[in-house]
Amino acid sequence: MARFMVDPQIWRLFPTTKIAFVTARGIDNEHHTFPAEQLAQANMNAVKWVPNDPISNNEIIQSWRTAYQQFKTKKGARSAIENLLKRAKNGKGVTPINPIVDMYNTVSLNYAFPLGSQDMDKIVGDIRLTMAAGGENFLPIGETENMPALPGEVVYRDDQDIISRCWAWRDSGRTETTSTSKNLVFYMENIDPKRHELHEQAVKQLTDYLKAYFEVDAQTYWLDVDHSEITF
Incomplete structure (x- = not known):
């Protein structure tokens, strides 16, 4: 058994935030498929969340940019949801990667929440959402050079090093999560109390998709300022 914990300093900065933490075990990501048309439709759906130009002049983007101003970030780092919505708005769209990633990108685009995933079997010890001391190792997907965390940066980490920098920026x-991943954790953050109902709908879509397309029953945990730790 492992734990997922949110440190108190996160709640001091973001007291109304809710985090959905979802586990799914026994996934066959090599032989199951996720419909390409679902991702294509989600790219079109996503445009409704960012109708204004420039993209910064939209409430969802403004909320995350304001949040990122509360802690140190790498220059140019934005929430993952801003990157997805920007691609959809520009007509480029989010392209297929593998069935699980396509599935959770679809949910993220449909509801405009950042949604991360990690291979549970590669996690060392516990997972913690915390503020970096600075200098912790981080090797992002697709890179070959270490990009250490900044002091005071909001990060997800396990007992070895950083697994996601700048909160919901890069993993x-x-x-x-790869085509051979079997056991996964997902986390979806909501920083806007007005969107809590949509947040719950997004999590339900995620778990429904896991059941419908990957034949697994997911477990959902909710964390907030009054519930800072779960065991999974």
Whole structure:
């Protein structure tokens, strides 16, 4: 058994945030498929969340940019949801990667929440959402050079090093979800209390998709300022 914990300093900065933490075991990501048309439709759906130009002039983007101003970030780092919505708005769209990644990108685009995934079997010890001391190792997906965390940066980490930098920006190559991943954790953050109902709908879509397309029953945990730790 492992734990997922949110450190108190996160709640001091973001007291109304809710985090959905979802586990799914026994996935066959090599032989199951996720419909390409679902991802294509999600790219079109996503445009409704960012109708204004420039993209920064939209409430969802503004909320995350304001949040990122509360802690140190790598220059140019944005929430993953901003990157997805920008691609959809520009007509480029999010392209297929593998069935699980396509599935959770579809949910993220449909509801405009950042949604991360990690290979549970590659996690070392517990997972913690915390603020970096600075200098912790981080090797992002697709890169070959270490990009250490900044002091005070909001990060996900395990007992070895950083697994996601700048809260919901980039994930580690060490723990990434691949076509051979079997056991996964997902986390979806909501920083806007007005969107809590949509947040719950997004999590339900994620778990429904896991059941419908990958034949697994997912377990959902909710964390907030009054519930800072779960065991999974």
